[in-house]
Amino acid sequence: MKAVAWTAWRPLRLADPVPLQTLREQLDGGQSFRWNVDEAGVWTGVFGRTIAGVRHGLDGLEWRGVEGVTTTEAAVQAYLDEAGGQAQLVASLPWRSDAVLRAAIAANPGLRILRQDPHEALIGFLCSSNKRILQIRQMVARLATALGDPLGGGFHALPTWTQLAAATDSQLKACALGYRAAFLRGTAQRLQARPHWAEEFQALSTIDLLAELRSLPGVGPKVAACVALFGFGRLESFPVDTWVVQALAGAYGFHGWAPARLEEFGRAHFGPAAGLAQQYLFAAARAGVLLQPYALPAVPVKTRPKSRGRARR
DNA sequence: GTCCAGGATTCAG
DNA sequence: CTGAATCATGGA
Numbered sequence: 001m002k003a004v005a006w007t008a009w010r011p012l013r014l015a016d017p018v019p020l021q022t023l024r025e026q027l028d029g030g031q032s033f034r035w036n037v038d039e040a041g042v043w044t045g046v047f048g049r050t051i052a053g054v055r056h057g058l059d060g061l062e063w064r065g066v067e068g069v070t071t072t073e074a075a076v077q078a079y080l081d082e083a084g085g086q087a088q089l090v091a092s093l094p095w096r097s098d099a100v101l102r103a104a105i106a107a108n109p110g111l112r113i114l115r116q117d118p119h120e121a122l123i124g125f126l127c128s129s130n131k132r133i134l135q136i137r138q139m140v141a142r143l144a145t146a147l148g149d150p151l152g153g154g155f156h157a158l159p160t161w162t163q164l165a166a167a168t169d170s171q172l173k174a175c176a177l178g179y180r181a182a183f184l185r186g187t188a189q190r191l192q193a194r195p196h197w198a199e200e201f202q203a204l205s206t207i208d209l210l211a212e213l214r215s216l217p218g219v220g221p222k223v224a225a226c227v228a229l230f231g232f233g234r235l236e237s238f239p240v241d242t243w244v245v246q247a248l249a250g251a252y253g254f255h256g257w258a259p260a261r262l263e264e265f266g267r268a269h270f271g272p273a274a275g276l277a278q279q280y281l282f283a284a285a286r287a288g289v290l291l292q293p294y295a296l297p298a299v300p301v302k303t304r305p306k307s308r309g310r311a312r313r
Numbered sequence: 314g315t316c317c318a319g320g321a322t323t324c325a326g
Numbered sequence: 327c328t329g330a331a332t333c334a335t336g337g338a
Contacts, residue, residue: 030319129320135336136319178334183321220321241319258328259320282319 004051004153005067012054012061012076015084020056022110025283026080027054031114031230033124033137034144034158046144048117050075051155066152081112089235089273100251100291101270101277104284111283113235113276118198121231122213123158125223126183135176142175143184164188183218190216206234221259229275238266238274247285253294 018026020041027035027043035045043054052072053064065072095102105111127139140158147159147167159167165188172181191197201209209232213224225239240248240259248262249255257265270277284290 125319128318130318130333131320131335132318132337138336176335178336179321179332180334182333218321222320226319239319243319286319
């Protein structure tokens, strides 16, 4: 298979600068699972049918695409929020009165929500339950290689719902999906008959969109919130995962709160850009730099054994 | 070998 | 409605 014929590197014009560390957080911080970085710091990714490279040059961000493809620059710019619309939303967050949020924003200045395709977001987060980001990336990569259209140079698009629905058990098994294979197949079977599902979903209010997403196999509250946020651009959506549960407990004192209650708090407290706030808190918590004024003293409770001598089968 | 992962589903109470 | 068990797999 022939290698991709890359264009020369060119400046990537964005309204706001993206620091080196923030770019890594953005491309490999659990939003998208389709980017890889090499030793030279070159990020290579596929979104939709676009193959692109991004790196930090001497004078800011640079991009490259495949020779002869004219749409790459615009696609990369849109993907990375080139107009800077999110800067205003960050400014609107309650960072003045919220020192935790303020520190989280300072830890990853310029962090943005990627504007992903709904299809990409839904496939990625269908794979995400009970998995680490590295493994989600591996699952998605295998899905693309095994089932998606080849784009040249060894790159593949993500499989369509039709391709996914037609996949055999052994094909899905080879993608190391575990029990998530049934989620993907189930959702694929539901959506393959709706080629315009994304447009139809996009037309819904966020509340209705979340409900519609949750009706799909393998999509619960958290995955629905992620797909709404990352795939449908609903920046008010506030996904509550294990990291956010810990973050809101340690930083705001909400120990023992149910995820639904934390989600309600997040939307009320952070407002129309709650999803952005969530991503800053998520990144800071994962990096271990989140302020935790309400963290409990270490280990107040003793963990109980899961099973007491019950016979195993 | 053990533990756990950007959870969802199912079932018991 | 809430809480717990179960799910399949691989990396630490």
